[in-house]
Amino acid sequence: MKKFLGIIVIVFLSVSCSNNDESAFTDEELVDEELADEEPTDDEPADDELTDEELALIGTWTMTAFILEEAHDNNGDGIYSHDFLDELPCLESEYVIRKDRTFEKTSMVVTIDNDPPHVMRCVDIRTRYGSWTINNDEFTRTYDNGITFTFSFDLTDDVLVLSGTSYYHGNFEFYYERQ
Numbered sequence: 001m002k003k004f005l006g007i008i009v010i011v012f013l014s015v016s017c018s019n020n021d022e023s024a025f026t027d028e029e030l031v032d033e034e035l036a037d038e039e040p041t042d043d044e045p046a047d048d049e050l051t052d053e054e055l056a057l058i059g060t061w062t063m064t065a066f067i068l069e070e071a072h073d074n075n076g077d078g079i080y081s082h083d084f085l086d087e088l089p090c091l092e093s094e095y096v097i098r099k100d101r102t103f104e105k106t107s108m109v110v111t112i113d114n115d116p117p118h119v120m121r122c123v124d125i126r127t128r129y130g131s132w133t134i135n136n137d138e139f140t141r142t143y144d145n146g147i148t149f150t151f152s153f154d155l156t157d158d159v160l161v162l163s164g165t166s167y168y169h170g171n172f173e174f175y176y177e178r179q
Helices: 002-016 027-031 052-057
Strands: 022-025 059-072 081-083 093-097 102-113 120-135 138-143 148-156 159-166 170-178
Antiparallel strands (some): 022 102, 059 093, 059 170, 102 120, 138 148, 148 159
16 A cells, blocks of 8 residues: 555656646757648658669758748847757757668757747757658658658758748748768
């Protein structure tokens, strides 16, 4: 009975000590949580050979800019910027895109205060895994948990641009540089 009461106390303390004033997001989720609502697709090519376009994506990519259509002041300093990295330089993101159509994405987790002025802070690093496809100039990533993000993409030399439209922020672009 004492063991049971101890478990109840621990559960109660865990629930009562949670912070309901913040929400945690990664860089993609900051743009629009609705991007993650799309169903995974099975657009894999029938054979395992990669196209030249797919081969060009293979490698390690580091985010260098996160451009939003609207300027924001997400760090609370009174200065608005279209580049989210100006607002949160700690918002790091790196992709390792592999030939077997899998990826590893490491990105900073950000908290957002629910109370105005909605200041954001980087709090932790998260690595997630999944698979990727290209279909009609769209780059789709499906995480191992089934969440899917689809972006238009452009690859020029060693710069990868993933772009889309967000309900909350309008048009956006993630810029990645090959490492």
